[in-house]
Amino acid sequence: MRQELHNELTVAWQGLGATGEWWTGSERTAIALEARAARACALCRARKAALLPRMLDGQHASLTDLPPPALEAVHRIVSDPGRLSEAWFRDVVESGLSEEAYVELLSVVAIATAVDTFDRGRGSAPRPLPGARSGTPTRRRPRGAKPGLGWMPMLAPEDVGAEDPPLYASAGRIGGNVHRALSLVPRAMMQFWDLFETMYLPQAAMRDFAREYRAVEHAQIEMLAARVAVLNQCVY
Numbered sequence: 613m614r615q616e617l618h619n620e621l622t623v624a625w626q627g628l629g630a631t632g633e634w635w636t637g638s639e640r641t642a643i644a645l646e647a648r649a650a651r652a653c654a655l656c657r658a659r660k661a662a663l664l665p666r667m668l669d670g671q672h673a674s675l676t677d678l679p680p681p682a683l684e685a686v687h688r689i690v691s692d693p694g695r696l697s698e699a700w701f702r703d704v705v706e707s708g709l710s711e712e713a714y715v716e717l718l719s720v721v722a723i724a725t726a727v728d729t730f731d732r733g734r735g736s737a738p739r740p741l742p743g744a745r746s747g748t749p750t751r752r753r754p755r756g757a758k759p760g761l762g763w764m765p766m767l768a769p770e771d772v773g774a775e776d777p778p779l780y781a782s783a784g785r786i787g788g789n790v791h792r793a794l795s796l797v798p799r800a801m802m803q804f805w806d807l808f809e810t811m812y813l814p815q816a817a818m819r820d821f822a823r824e825y826r827a828v829e830h831a832q833i834e835m836l837a838a839r840v841a842v843l844n845q846c847v848y
Contacts, residue, residue: 613734620810621730624723624803625739631747633797634713635720638744642676643717644724645741646686649675656691665692665700681709682717689721694845701763711764712753712797719800723807730811757796767795777802784815812837 628644629637650656653673659665665688672687681704688696705711728738756771769780769787779798780787783805794801809815813833817825826833840846 617810620807621727624807625727626742627803628720628723629742629744631745632716632720632749633799634710634716634749634751636744636749637747639678640716640720641741641744642678643682643686643720645675646678646683647690647721647724648728648738649673650687650690653687653691656687659688660692665695679708681705681707682713685709685714685717686721689718690725694847698763712751715764715794715797716800719794719797719804722804726807726811754796754798761789762793765796766792767798768792783809786815 629641631637632640635643650672655668655670655672658670659668662668672683674683676683678686684707685704688700701714704714709717731738754767754771754773754776756773756776757765757767758771759765767776767779772778772780777798779785779795779802780791783802785791785805791801791805794804813825817823821830824830828836
């Protein structure tokens with residue numbers, strides 16, 4: 613394994629136990645645990661097989677005391693992401709999960725899923741969940757975040773304020789729509805993208821076709837990425 617990849621996997625995994633902007637360290641590890649539980653949830657399997665997920669009521673096979681809207685969000689994101697809708701998102705928010713808490717939850721689920729999938733792919737046992745660190749979430753929302761582009765408000769590069777972290781410039785990110793998706797919670801966005809770019813390619817390397825940065829070529833990387841996207845029903 614590349615040393616930089618080993619290091620970033622460790623950093624990302626341990627970071628799940630750190631206090632976030634909207635969730636405590638213990639809540640973030642609970643979210644990661646629920647991401648694992650969703651893979652064996654009977655309700656999730658039944659909904660996945662149903663014509664429409666909302667046709668089936670029931671309770672998720674939960675391992676934590678996270679509130680119901682958070683459980684629903686984690687389990688659906690893990691088990692049936694291709695059929696998430698804005699109407700479903702609005703229902704989750706109206707049930708008591710704030711937009712900001714949803715975004716950070718999504719980041720935690722994505723990181724936990726990526727690390728678990730990587731370990732499973734290389735034949736390694738699942739990592740023990742990291743210890744939860746103490747601390748109080750700041751619950752700070754970026755002042756420049758604006759609605760209109762997606763389901764939740766986002767922070768465009770031109771709206772990043774002096775009080776915000778350098779979520780785009782520090783890593784050479786251009787601030788495309790895919791970068792902005794988690795920008796309502798800048799630290800959660802940066803945690804996800806630091807892992808993503810180490811597992812995949814950094815921004816500059818993506819378009820540098822004169823040089824190969826991995827053991828596989830650009831074309832091979834994109835073929836694998838496209839196949840995974842199809843299987844996961846990713847239509848971005």
